[in-house]
Amino acid sequence: MQAIQVGLLGIGTVGSGVFHVLQRNQDEISRRAGRGIEIRMVAARNVARAQSVVGAQVQVVADARAVIAHPGIDIVVELIGGCGIAKALVLEAIAAGKHVVTANKALLAVHGTEIFAAASARGVMVAFEAAVAGGIPIIKALREGLTANRIQSIAGIVNGTTNFILSEMRDKGLDFDRVLREAQRLGYAEADPSFDIEGVDAAHKLTLMSAIAFGIPVQFDKAHVEGITRLSAIDIRYAEQLGYRIKLLGITKRVDEGVELRVHPSLVPAKRLIANVEGAMNAVVVQGDAVGTTLYYGKGAGSEPTASAVIADLVDITRLHTADPEHRVPHLAFQPHTLSDAMDALPVLPMSAVVTSYYLRLRVVDQAGVLARVTALLADAGVSIDAVLQRAADEVGGEGSTQTDLIILTHDTREGTMDAVIAQMQALPTVLAPITRIRKEALS
Amino acid sequence: MQAIQVGLLGIGTVGSGVFHVLQRNQDEISRRAGRGIEIRMVAARNVARAQSVVGAQVQVVADARAVIAHPGIDIVVELIGGCGIAKALVLEAIAAGKHVVTANKALLAVHGTEIFAAASARGVMVAFEAAVAGGIPIIKALREGLTANRIQSIAGIVNGTTNFILSEMRDKGLDFDRVLREAQRLGYAEADPSFDIEGVDAAHKLTLMSAIAFGIPVQFDKAHVEGITRLSAIDIRYAEQLGYRIKLLGITKRVDEGVELRVHPSLVPAKRLIANVEGAMNAVVVQGDAVGTTLYYGKGAGSEPTASAVIADLVDITRLHTADPEHRVPHLAFQPHTLSDAMDALPVLPMSAVVTSYYLRLRVVDQAGVLARVTALLADAGVSIDAVLQRAADEVGGEGSTQTDLIILTHDTREGTMDAVIAQMQALPTVLAPITRIRKEALS
Numbered sequence: 001m002q003a004i005q006v007g008l009l010g011i012g013t014v015g016s017g018v019f020h021v022l023q024r025n026q027d028e029i030s031r032r033a034g035r036g037i038e039i040r041m042v043a044a045r046n047v048a049r050a051q052s053v054v055g056a057q058v059q060v061v062a063d064a065r066a067v068i069a070h071p072g073i074d075i076v077v078e079l080i081g082g083c084g085i086a087k088a089l090v091l092e093a094i095a096a097g098k099h100v101v102t103a104n105k106a107l108l109a110v111h112g113t114e115i116f117a118a119a120s121a122r123g124v125m126v127a128f129e130a131a132v133a134g135g136i137p138i139i140k141a142l143r144e145g146l147t148a149n150r151i152q153s154i155a156g157i158v159n160g161t162t163n164f165i166l167s168e169m170r171d172k173g174l175d176f177d178r179v180l181r182e183a184q185r186l187g188y189a190e191a192d193p194s195f196d197i198e199g200v201d202a203a204h205k206l207t208l209m210s211a212i213a214f215g216i217p218v219q220f221d222k223a224h225v226e227g228i229t230r231l232s233a234i235d236i237r238y239a240e241q242l243g244y245r246i247k248l249l250g251i252t253k254r255v256d257e258g259v260e261l262r263v264h265p266s267l268v269p270a271k272r273l274i275a276n277v278e279g280a281m282n283a284v285v286v287q288g289d290a291v292g293t294t295l296y297y298g299k300g301a302g303s304e305p306t307a308s309a310v311i312a313d314l315v316d317i318t319r320l321h322t323a324d325p326e327h328r329v330p331h332l333a334f335q336p337h338t339l340s341d342a343m344d345a346l347p348v349l350p351m352s353a354v355v356t357s358y359y360l361r362l363r364v365v366d367q368a369g370v371l372a373r374v375t376a377l378l379a380d381a382g383v384s385i386d387a388v389l390q391r392a393a394d395e396v397g398g399e400g401s402t403q404t405d406l407i408i409l410t411h412d413t414r415e416g417t418m419d420a421v422i423a424q425m426q427a428l429p430t431v432l433a434p435i436t437r438i439r440k441e442a443l444s
Numbered sequence: 445m446q447a448i449q450v451g452l453l454g455i456g457t458v459g460s461g462v463f464h465v466l467q468r469n470q471d472e473i474s475r476r477a478g479r480g481i482e483i484r485m486v487a488a489r490n491v492a493r494a495q496s497v498v499g500a501q502v503q504v505v506a507d508a509r510a511v512i513a514h515p516g517i518d519i520v521v522e523l524i525g526g527c528g529i530a531k532a533l534v535l536e537a538i539a540a541g542k543h544v545v546t547a548n549k550a551l552l553a554v555h556g557t558e559i560f561a562a563a564s565a566r567g568v569m570v571a572f573e574a575a576v577a578g579g580i581p582i583i584k585a586l587r588e589g590l591t592a593n594r595i596q597s598i599a600g601i602v603n604g605t606t607n608f609i610l611s612e613m614r615d616k617g618l619d620f621d622r623v624l625r626e627a628q629r630l631g632y633a634e635a636d637p638s639f640d641i642e643g644v645d646a647a648h649k650l651t652l653m654s655a656i657a658f659g660i661p662v663q664f665d666k667a668h669v670e671g672i673t674r675l676s677a678i679d680i681r682y683a684e685q686l687g688y689r690i691k692l693l694g695i696t697k698r699v700d701e702g703v704e705l706r707v708h709p710s711l712v713p714a715k716r717l718i719a720n721v722e723g724a725m726n727a728v729v730v731q732g733d734a735v736g737t738t739l740y741y742g743k744g745a746g747s748e749p750t751a752s753a754v755i756a757d758l759v760d761i762t763r764l765h766t767a768d769p770e771h772r773v774p775h776l777a778f779q780p781h782t783l784s785d786a787m788d789a790l791p792v793l794p795m796s797a798v799v800t801s802y803y804l805r806l807r808v809v810d811q812a813g814v815l816a817r818v819t820a821l822l823a824d825a826g827v828s829i830d831a832v833l834q835r836a837a838d839e840v841g842g843e844g845s846t847q848t849d850l851i852i853l854t855h856d857t858r859e860g861t862m863d864a865v866i867a868q869m870q871a872l873p874t875v876l877a878p879i880t881r882i883r884k885e886a887l888s
Contacts, residue, residue, distance in 0.1 A: 017734070021592050021593075021733075021734045022592075024594075024733070025592060025593065025594050025733070025734070028594055028659065029591065029592060031659055032591045032659075033591070112775075112776075116775040116776065116780065117780070119775065120775070120780055125775075126775060129589070135732075135734070135735035135736065135738065136735075136738055137584075137585050137588070137589025137590065137738075140581075140584060140585070140588060140589045141581050141584070141585070141589075142777065143773055143774075143776075143777040144581070144584060144588075144756065144759070144760060144773060144777075145573070145581025145584045145585075145756055146581065146752065146756065147473065147476045147477070147755065147756050147759040147777070148465050148466075148469065148473060148751065148752040148753075148754075148755030148756055148759070149465075149469065149752055150468075150469050150472055155885060155887055211776045211783075212776050212777040213777075214786070214790055215472065215475055215476075215776070215777065215778035215782060215783060215786045215790075216783060216786045216787045216790055216792075217776075217783045217784065217787055218776070219787070219792050222792035223792070224795040224798075230880075231882075232880070234805075234849070235803070235805055235880055235882060238803075238805065238833060238849070238851050239803060239882075241833065242803075242831060242833060242851070242853060244803075244884065246882065249885060251885065254790065255793070255799070257791075257793060257797065258790050258791040258792060258793045258797075259790050259791070259792050259793065260792075260793055260798050261792045261793075262795060262798060264882075264883055265882050265883075266882065266883050266884065266885045267803050267853075267882055267883070267884035267885070268884075268885055268887055269886065269887070272887050273717055273720060273721075273741065274887065276717060276720065277717075285887060288579075288752065289465075289468070289469070289748075290461070290465045290469070290579070290748040290749065290751055290752040290755075291579035291742060291743065291748070291749050291752035291753075292579065292742065292743045292746075292748075292749055293741075293742060293743075294579065294580055294581075294740070294741060294742035294743075295739070295740070295741040295742065296738070296739070296740060296741075297717060297737075297738060297739035297740075297741070298735060298736065298737060298738035298739065299735065299736045299737075299738075302736075304733075304734040304735070304736075305734065305735050305736055307592065307734055308590065308592040308593055308732065308734040308735035309592075309735075310592075311591065311592030311734075312588065312589055312590065312591050312592055315588070315591040315592070316588060320772065328764065329587055329588060330587075331556075331560040331563065331564070331569075331570060332556075332560065332587075332655045332656050332659070332661075332662070333586065333587040333588075333591070333656040333657075333659065334659035336560065336561070336564055338659060339655075339659060339660060339661045340661065342658070342659045342660045343660045343661050343663070346658055346659075346660050346698065346702050346703050347701075347702040347703070348660075348663050348666035348667070348702060348703050348704075348705045349699070349701060349702045349703065349704055349705075351668040351706060353701065353702075354668075354704050354706060355699070359679070359682075359683065359686075359688075359711050361678075361679055361682065387686060389682060389685065389686060405678070405682070407682050407686070409686065409711075436674075436676070436679055438675075438679060438683075438690065438708075438709050438710065438711055439708055439709075439710050439711070440688065440710065440711040440712075441599060441693060441695065441710045441711070441712055442713065443599055443712055443713070443716050443718065443729060444737075
């Protein structure tokens with residue numbers, strides 16, 4: 001079956017991410033989608049630069065309308081941003097019967113009602129997972145995963161720039177202006193950062209989540225929007241002393257009289273997971289009456305994280321267009337006829353082949369030379385030591401004890417190697433009890 | 445349009461949760477699904493008790509096969525558990541052309557290949573969001589949200605019982621046996637807890653996630669399964685001293701030679717979010733090559749959290765059966781014709797109507813009576829104080845300073861009230877600078 005044909009409007013950071021990820025993972029993506037997904041045309045202001053990104057096989061044009069009008073294009077991906085030309089192009093794509101995928105939160109938060117109505121009338125989809133919280137599939141979670149619930153509230157860190165600035169202000173004790181300049185230098189904040197630091201970007205995203213959660217139209221004009229520009233380092237410090245962190249939260253909440261819709265800096269108890277979301281990361285906490293509290297965490301921006309969301313939308317649309325009705329989403333994500341081949345290519349490994357690091361505890365005789373003997377065995381086997389903790393004997397066994405605990409953290413080692421070394425250590429007469437071995441995962 | 449008709453096999457904890465949530469949220473759920481979802485028949489061993497749960501309108505039978513065979517039933521929800529009769533019933537439901545929703549991880553981890561093949565051949569769906577991590581929509585995230593990615597690894601806390609036990613062992617310094625008995629007394633562990641504490645339940649769930657992530661068949665028999673029964677309090681303490689927490693993790697990882705599939709206790713750096721998932725909560729960390737690290741957190745068990753996942757599957761199936769192809773999932777989750785009515789019923793509130801708590805910082809003259817004056821204004825307005833922090837003047841303004849900072853945390857207050865009090869406080873001659881007001885969110 002021919003690949004589904006995609007046209008990109010704009011090929012900046014996100015667009016090139018979409019192109020590269022689709023290329024790199026094309027086998028897996030088509031095994032999941034049941035069909036290939038191919039970028040066929042790109043519209044870009046700078047045609048030559050765009051052509052150098054996508055190579056000669058992809059047609060690059062300067063006129064976005066040529067992409068929309070092309071009869072071979074099934075899906076138009078709008079990555080221009082803003083509410084000007086992007087709005088006109090999205091409406092034209094809809095009118096031309098094309099599905100649209102967009103990362104444009106401003107457009108949908110402000111003109112969503114008009115755009116979604118046009119799409120419904122024309123029988124096409126406007127998918128926008130990438131518009132909120134980058135690669136985190138939060139739109140899907142709210143729209144599909146939590147459909148059983150009366151949603152009670154959403155609170156999210158949905159702007160990475162401001163979260164990065166707040167993390168830096170806290171870590172370094174610096175005031176807003178100074179950290180902003182640093183963030184701009186590092187590329188975490190734009191030259192004109194006002195949409196981010198004034199809370200507008202977060203409010204766009206919050207408006208979309210609020211509409212989905214509560215079944216109301218998008219109403220960005222009614223959001224309370226307050227940024228972080230007036231925050232000072234001293235308030236961050238005082239908050240810390242009181243057991244809180246300050247985060248720029250988008251909060252939408254259902255109360256008896258209606259819906260709260262507000263973006264502003266907020267004190268959050270330091271022990272909450274969301275209070276510990278640092279740097280440019282995003283996180284959204286959703287409370288539902290059945291599910292209770294759930295949290296979604298990940299990168300909220302960047303080329304490939306955002307591309308991950310754009311492509312998820314492309315796969316959703318492709319699945320809807322291609323498979324027979326009962327199998328749009330395969331049970332195990334991949335088309336079933338591809339599973340057994342994959343099993344041969346990707347066998348489940350025996351535990352002895354696993355590479356990880358280890359915590360070892362040895363109950364040993366408290367005498368000179370024991371540690372040397374143990375570490376020599378590890379060295380002979382090529383196991384590299386990360387840390388050693390040796391307890392005082394009386395701390396472990398009480399006063400006058402002649403036993404102690406030796407704790408060793410290793411670097412990455414093959415499990416089979418570790419089994420052999422443990423057997424050797426266990427045979428030492430100075431090792432008095434079965435050795436405890438617990439695996440250690442960095443989870444980078 | 446007639447509601448879609450559901451038959452429940454089993455109505456214990458999860459089944460009654462499904463029944464109650466469907467009843468309580470029926471308006472919202474049908475606005476989302478485009479159609480009502482109705483439990484029409486229930487099969488239960490104890491018919492009288494089941495009848496008392498569902499009331500007289502729902503037919504309760506002792507014979508599960510009567511539910512499967514009933515021509516009016518569109519979807520069969522299997523909540524019996526285990527691999528015995530449940531397997532036969534699921535296969536019979538499929539053969540009868542019914543869609544199946546199940547929370548049965550053991551069944552799918554062991555017999556998934558056979559069951560999914562039967563479902564595909566018959567053209568029906570077997571949905572199982574509730575089988576992994578309860579209310580967290582992790583199956584949907586892996587199967588749809590992250591389709592762009594080559595998944596690199598998954599590491600999850602997917603068994604609440606063992607995480608509760610480990611949290612208690614750490615908090616109280618007690619050994620496994622003692623905490624297990626306490627957990628059984630509190631209902632966090634079953635009378636026969638072996639599936640949980642030996643890691644089998646976690647391995648069932650991990651097997652399903654691994655298959656979805658890597659595009660391989662379910663292969664529970666190849667999983668390495670190790671529980672927490674041999675963990676001692678002393679290792680938890682030593683790990684803590686070294687900067688780690690011990691969690692029972694299910695880990696599946698793609699490496700060059702194949703796939704790792706292993707459940708065992710693991711040391712995790714204490715600063716990782718997943719290391720701070722406490723009690724009976726679940727969390728899953730997924731690494732994809734495009735999206736980077738994402739994390740999903742929530743309740744992994746319990747009546748209504750699990751029901752939330754079962755109903756999400758019911759809505760998915762209903763949407764697929766009902767709506768026109770392009771609008772299976774409405775843009776804003778709810779059927780568009782219902783949005784404007786909802787806007788009237790649920791207006792976005794002005795900020796003055798928002799109720800939250802506050803952090804206030806007042807730069808004041810360092811003299812007697814200032815705090816009394818400020819707190820009197822708050823008291824007069826009915827604002828209740830949670831905490832006060834007053835800094836020493838020389839700490840704030842340097843030696844010899846006559847100014848200091850007064851920080852007040854309030855309890856919940858209406859924003860309009862707070863605006864008025866702040867204006868009054870601002871007018872005090874002892875208040876020297878614009879008052880800082882930052883909202884505070886408990887995020888319970």
